Amino acid sequence: MSEYHEPEEKLTEEAMEYHRIIKSVMEELEAVDWYNQRAAATNDPDIKAIVEHNRDEEIEHACMGLEWLRRNYPVWDEMLRTFLFTSAKITEVEEEGESEAEGETAVKAPASSQSLGLGNMRGGE
Template identity: 40%
Template structure:
């Protein structure tokens, strides 16, 4: 992604906002890596190679989770919304609506 994650002049943004942008970029990169491994694993016929890729993908899950947790700690509104959705049984769209309304 390089340095095009900013939509405003970087020098005008406070450090906190630049850090936030970096972590958003990192989250996207981790999601992309998870996707790449998922595709590679799904077609790999060599079991040892597949095991290595699965191990690497687990690392990406960890990084994705850490990035997400960091971002949620910076934005309590996000945390309040997401806690109504994640790790819950039921219709995901309904949970999303509940989460959205919980923060109004």
Template identity: 45%
Template sequence: MFSSVTALFKPPLCAASLQEEAEAIGWYEQRLSVESDREAKAVMEEAQEEEFKHFAMALEFLSRRKPKWRAVLQAVLFKSGDIVEHGEMGEEAEKKA
């Protein structure tokens, strides 16, 4: 564990945090799929929502520092229509960034 908060917000460490948050989201998803207790499920859903927030913040932090990432994300995320087509447009945007 790092003692310096500022050390956590360097791009390489933040990329590791992004991966850890994604893994945590997946772990909660697995647990939620087999949990039958409503109250336990509610607690886990709340915890998973926190992981989504952490993932989003780390992704935004990195996208602000990595123009190619940002170009791809802007081409793909929050768009209606064909996801694969948007991904292809993201590849083109990355080349131009």
């Protein structure tokens, strides 16, 4: 049975690559969850350290896949730039972005910034 929802012969190479990276990110996130549960459940500090290390490696892998999506698909780039590294409530970030486009300001690190998203620490705008 195919892993695709549509007949494989109808899919472009681009669609198959997109599917490949989406599946990879999903698998990495699933592994993150499994390792996190193991860390929470164990009473052995050595096991906890090992599975936490493994969990964090899987987070790295998931982020690499997300970065590939961001670099290759403009909507991913737009959405990640909208929602990541903001200080507003997550459910309100989109509305703030729309307000920003209309001339209002929101606390958000510039997408190209190496800032930690702390905003201007000097007290000015």
